[in-house]
Amino acid sequence: MHELRKDPILGKWIAVLKDSKPPEYYMEEGLRRTFRESFGTSCIFCLGREKETPPEIYAYREPGLPSNSPNWETRVIPNLNPLFRIEGDLGRRGVGMYDRMNSVGAHELIIESPRHDIPPEDRGLSSMSGVIATYKSRISELEKDPRFRYLLLHKDYGRRKDMFHHPHSQLVATPVIPRGIKGELEGAKDYFFYKERCVFCDIIDEEMRSGERIVMETSHFLACTPYAPKLPFEFWILPKRHCCAFQDIDETEQEDFALILMTTLKKMRWILRDPAYSYLLHTAPNRIPRKEYWHTLGEDFHWHMEIMPQLAPKSGFEWSLELHVTATSPEDAADYLRGASPL
Amino acid sequence: MHELRKDPILGKWIAVLKDSKPPEYYMEEGLRRTFRESFGTSCIFCLGREKETPPEIYAYREPGLPSNSPNWETRVIPNLNPLFRIEGDLGRRGVGMYDRMNSVGAHELIIESPRHDIPPEDRGLSSMSGVIATYKSRISELEKDPRFRYLLLHKDYGRRKDMFHHPHSQLVATPVIPRGIKGELEGAKDYFFYKERCVFCDIIDEEMRSGERIVMETSHFLACTPYAPKLPFEFWILPKRHCCAFQDIDETEQEDFALILMTTLKKMRWILRDPAYSYLLHTAPNRIPRKEYWHTLGEDFHWHMEIMPQLAPKSGFEWSLELHVTATSPEDAADYLRGASPL
Numbered sequence: 084m085h086e087l088r089k090d091p092i093l094g095k096w097i098a099v100l101k102d103s104k105p106p107e108y109y110m111e112e113g114l115r116r117t118f119r120e121s122f123g124t125s126c127i128f129c130l131g132r133e134k135e136t137p138p139e140i141y142a143y144r145e146p147g148l149p150s151n152s153p154n155w156e157t158r159v160i161p162n163l164n165p166l167f168r169i170e171g172d173l174g175r176r177g178v179g180m181y182d183r184m185n186s187v188g189a190h191e192l193i194i195e196s197p198r199h200d201i202p203p204e205d206r207g208l209s210s211m212s213g214v215i216a217t218y219k220s221r222i223s224e225l226e227k228d229p230r231f232r233y234l235l236l237h238k239d240y241g242r243r244k245d246m247f248h249h250p251h252s253q254l255v256a257t258p259v260i261p262r263g264i265k266g267e268l269e270g271a272k273d274y275f276f277y278k279e280r281c282v283f284c285d286i287i288d289e290e291m292r293s294g295e296r297i298v299m300e301t302s303h304f305l306a307c308t309p310y311a312p313k314l315p316f317e318f319w320i321l322p323k324r325h326c327c328a329f330q331d332i333d334e335t336e337q338e339d340f341a342l343i344l345m346t347t348l349k350k351m352r353w354i355l356r357d358p359a360y361s362y363l364l365h366t367a368p369n370r371i372p373r374k375e376y377w378h379t380l381g382e383d384f385h386w387h388m389e390i391m392p393q394l395a396p397k398s399g400f401e402w403s404l405e406l407h408v409t410a411t412s413p414e415d416a417a418d419y420l421r422g423a424s425p426l
Numbered sequence: 427m428h429e430l431r432k433d434p435i436l437g438k439w440i441a442v443l444k445d446s447k448p449p450e451y452y453m454e455e456g457l458r459r460t461f462r463e464s465f466g467t468s469c470i471f472c473l474g475r476e477k478e479t480p481p482e483i484y485a486y487r488e489p490g491l492p493s494n495s496p497n498w499e500t501r502v503i504p505n506l507n508p509l510f511r512i513e514g515d516l517g518r519r520g521v522g523m524y525d526r527m528n529s530v531g532a533h534e535l536i537i538e539s540p541r542h543d544i545p546p547e548d549r550g551l552s553s554m555s556g557v558i559a560t561y562k563s564r565i566s567e568l569e570k571d572p573r574f575r576y577l578l579l580h581k582d583y584g585r586r587k588d589m590f591h592h593p594h595s596q597l598v599a600t601p602v603i604p605r606g607i608k609g610e611l612e613g614a615k616d617y618f619f620y621k622e623r624c625v626f627c628d629i630i631d632e633e634m635r636s637g638e639r640i641v642m643e644t645s646h647f648l649a650c651t652p653y654a655p656k657l658p659f660e661f662w663i664l665p666k667r668h669c670c671a672f673q674d675i676d677e678t679e680q681e682d683f684a685l686i687l688m689t690t691l692k693k694m695r696w697i698l699r700d701p702a703y704s705y706l707l708h709t710a711p712n713r714i715p716r717k718e719y720w721h722t723l724g725e726d727f728h729w730h731m732e733i734m735p736q737l738a739p740k741s742g743f744e745w746s747l748e749l750h751v752t753a754t755s756p757e758d759a760a761d762y763l764r765g766a767s768p769l
Contacts, residue, residue, distance in 0.1 A: 088654040092613040092625055097654045097750040103758040106698050109658065109737035166751060180632045181653045237743045253743075261747035270435040282435055289523045310524045311431040311440045313746070315452065355449050361742020391742050394452035399704020399734050400580045400596075402745055403656070404604035407440040408509060415446040 084168060085186040087259065095262035098166060098186055128158075128249040130197035136160050140191060141221060143213045156210060157203075157217040158194040159254075165190035166255060173230070173258055189225055189256035193217055194249065202250040204345040212341035218364070219337065221254050223330045226369045231256040233264060233368050236329075241359035241393075252362075260368050267365065268384060275383035283385030284325050286310075296417045299347055303339040306347045308413035308420070313391065315411040316355060318420065320344060320388045327367040327384040344388070351392060353425035359393040427511060428529040430602065438605035441509060441529055471501075471592040473540035479503050483534060484564060486556045499553060500546075500560040501537040502597075508533035509598060516573070516601055532568055532599040536560055537592065545593040547688040555684035561707070562680065564597050566673045569712045574599040576607060576711050579672075584702035584736075595705075603711050610708065611727060618726035626728030627668050629653075639756050641763045642690055646682040649690045651756035651763070656734070658754040659698060661763065663687060663731045670710040670727040687731070694735060696768035702736040 086099045127135040133151045141159040148154050167188025175184040195203045195214045203210045222234050238252035260268070274282035290296055290307045298306040298318050306320045320343055322336065332340065351360065366386040401407055429442045470478040476494045484502040491497050510531025518527040538546045538557045546553045565577050581595035603611070617625035633639055633650045641649040641661050649663045663686055665679065675683065694703065709729040744750050 090652070090654040091629065092617070093609050094613055095654075095748050097656065097752065099654075099755050100751065100753045103755040104658070104753040105758075106659070106754075106762060108753065109701075110699065178653075179636060180628055235743070235747065235749075239741045239743060255743075257749070261749040263747035263749070266436050270437055274435070285523055286434065293522060309433070310521075311433040311438075311442075313440065315447070316449070356453065358452075361746070363742065363746055389746070391746065393742065397745075398582045399706065399736065400578070400582060400598075402740075403704070403706055403732070403734065404578065404606035405438050406578075406600070406604040406606070408443065409440065410443045410447040410451065411449075412442050412446040415448075419449060 084171065085166060087184045087186050089182040091181060093262065096259045125199055126249050128194045128251065129199050130155075133158070137163070141217065141224075143217050153197075155197060156213045157196075159191050159217065159221055160194070162190040162192045162253065167257060184258065187258055188231060189228075189254070191221060191254045193221070193252045193254060195252060196250040199249050204348045208338070208341055208345065211345040212338050215337050215341045215344070218252075218254070219330050219332065222366070225254070225256045226330070226371060228256070229369070229371050230258055231369050233257045233260045234366070235261070236364040236366075237361060238363075239361050241357070264365065264368070268368070271383045271385070281325055281383060281385050283321060283387065287321055287323060295414045298350070298417050298420045299343055301339050301343045303336050304343045306343055308417040310413060312409050312413050312416075313407045315394055315409045316351065316392045316416045316420070317413075318347065318351075318390050318417070320347065320390070322386065325385055327381050327386060328370070329364055329366040329386045347390065347420070349425040350420050350423040351390065354419050354423040355392055355394065360391060361393065362388055362390040364388050427514065428509060430527045430529050432525040434524060436605065439602045468542055469592050471537045471594065472542050473498075476501075480506070484560065484567075486560050496540075498540060499556045500539075502534050502560065502564055503537070505533040505535045505596065510600060527601065530601055531574060532571075532597070534564060534568075534597045536564070536595045536597060538595060539593040542592050547691045551681070551684055551688065554688040555681050558680050558684045558687070561595075561597070562673050562675065565709070568597070568599045569673070569714060571599070572712070572714050573601055574712050576600045576603045577709070578604070579707040579709075580704060581706075582704050584700070607708065607711070611711070614726045614728070624668055624726055624728050626664060626730060630664055630666060639760045641693070641760050642686055644682050644686045646679050647686045649686055651760040653756060655752050655756050655759075656750045658737055658752045659694065659735045659759045659763070660756075661690065661694075661733050661760070663690065663733070665729065668728055670724050670729060671713070672707055672709040672729045690733065690763070692768040693763050693766040694733065697762050697766040698735055698737065703734060704736065705731055705733045707731050 085101055087096045088099055089096050131153050133153060137160050139151055139158050139160050142150065142155045143157040144155040167186045167190045169189050171185055171187050173184045173187050175182070196206060196210065203214045218236055222236065225231060225234055235255040235257060236252065271282050287305055290305060296307045296310065298308065303323055304320055305323060306318055308318045322332070326332070364386070365388065367384050428444055430439045431442055432439050474496050476496060480503050482494055482501050482503050485493065485498045486500040487498040510529045510533045512532050514528055514530050516527045516530050518525070539549060539553065546557045561579055565579065568574060568577055578598040578600060579595065614625050630648055633648060639650045639653065641651065646666055647663055648666060649661055651661045665675070669675070707729070708731065710727050
């Protein structure tokens with residue numbers, strides 16, 4: 084099993100994979116092979132090849148139809164090469180002055196389209212809404228396990244390491260809250276303590292007032308570029324209604340979120356010519372364990388999605404110091420994205 | 427002038443460049459052009475072309491010889507495209523709910539070798555020692571300016587965005603402490619508060635005891651892979667003597683640091699076939715302003731250098747969550763590096 088190790092200075096957990104790789108693994112060819120092999124127009128995630136994958140955990144199809152049959156819109160299967168495994172206990176222990184635990188968790192692969200070459204945003208609103216419903220269903224299910232502290236929904240599209248071309252995202256349930264999220268929770272808590280208001284609600288008000296970073300607005304959501312972006316053309320989607328957990332959205336909001344995510348993804352792809360990108364759902368930690376610790380969480384955190392196109396490599400300087408440098412102002416980025424009219 | 431903006435949730439500062447770039451700037455060709463143009467065996471940083479660069483700020487040459495003449499070992503000039511500028515005031519102000527300031531600071535380019543094609547580590551110990559002396563001299567000089575809160579010495583080698591092939595590193599003086607460093611200072615302070623010992627001194631003891639992550643040891647320094655690395659084959663160089671600021675090293679330590687840095691860089695280049703890499707000096711913030719704030723700093727922080735080969739692209743998931751995944755254990759990485767015998 085992979086191992087989680089705690090950085091003794093920063094307090095963050097990192098994963099060390101078992102079957103440690105030699106230097107040759109990182110040479111260009113090795114890394115590229117898996118990617119090249121997966122080119123083509125069909126793969127095991129395509130409609131009709133359901134028997135070639137591990138049995139599905141969940142699928143979005145008409146009620147009454149059999150599992151692992153071809154009539155589905157979205158399908159969820161265990162990740163073939165999981166970072167976290169559901170079996171076993173955490174085995175937290177000290178190693179000299181250090182701390183480690185087993186990588187117990189869950190790692191699911193969400194297949195977002197029956198078609199290899201058509202992502203959900205191009206299949207129309209009902210497909211996109213089915214994807215959002217799948218996210219909601221799996222997050223709601225996994226949060227019942229009190230061993231899981233955080234549920235990470237993310238998509239990495241078009242990167243070299245990305246094994247599969249078939250439209251998909253991943254859901255990881257972790258036994259620790261990742262440091263990137265912890266910093267955000269703490270920052271939001273500090274702001275709430277000082278102002279007695281949610282920082283995200285204040286951001287929404289400020290952005291609606293100034294308007295210069297708005298990408299799109301719908302009845303229930305706002306898409307805007309952040310005032311201090313990590314990356315050029317990064318944008319966020321925030322629900323206007325204060326709500327700490329994504330899975331608490333109602334059906335109207337689900338439909339509206341599908342609309343704004345679908346439209347802004349298409350705008351981004353159009354204006355940046357189909358860039359590699361990631362998106363990540365920022366939602367409250369699992370509220371079932373440690374209720375006392377997160378007692379104000381309902382008030383001070385506000386779920387949202389961050390969409391990050393990968394346009395330029397980050398220097399070691401930028402990412403290790405978190406002193407990000409962006410060559411396009413978020414005001415200009417919003418202007419380009421807002422104006423984009425994809426076909 | 428470029429602008430620094432504060433993330434209202436995480437509290438970190440990021441830079442937004444003036445002359446905002448359009449989407450086309452990020453398309454493959456645009457980014458690659460500067461890199462390709464700089465290939466070749468000579469550039470303005472080479473010996474004999476001193477008049478083509480801005481006048482030097484500092485040079486390591488025999489005393490009594492004229493400035494900007496060809497007889498030098500290292501040369502420091504203002505960065506041609508600086509992220510921070512020395513003139514002007516900070517102009518800190520609010521913009522609605524947000525905060526911004528001018529990017530006042532310094533940005534120097536340290537030319538580390540008179541030869542375009544021979545890095546200092548291949549020119550022998552006295553050249554490498556001259557580079558370390560240059561780092562020390564420039565950091566000592568810039569810390570006299572109380573506007574500067576942090577002095578960032580870093581090298582980015584072999585990356586696509588890297589404009590110059592000529593061996594060089596960069597020194598940036600910033601009006602804020604970057605978040606990556608702040609987290610480390612705070613973690614070290616918390617450890618000191620709890621244990622009444624320096625966390626880095628404890629790490630050195632632990633690594634010397636276990637031995638499994640040691641890459642190299644000299645009289646005054648230890649090079650080892652960290653227990654919880656951010657990257658495969660990452661390693662750190664730590665001074666055995668507790669000391670918070672790099673510029674406080676004495677001459678014996680300077681020579682010894684040159685030896686261990688030179689040797690481990692060559693080991694890394696050999697075992698990983700000349701990879702792109704970054705290194706970053708982690709030293710105490712400028713101790714002149716805000717003395718009261720950093721009162722325990724001499725005790726709880728310990729300068730060191732982190733060397734990070736860039737072997738595999740990081741997924742958006744990894745870097746935005748700081749949940750790093752490494753495919754080679756630090757014990758194996760140390761074993762490969764320790765055993766490497768470059769010519």
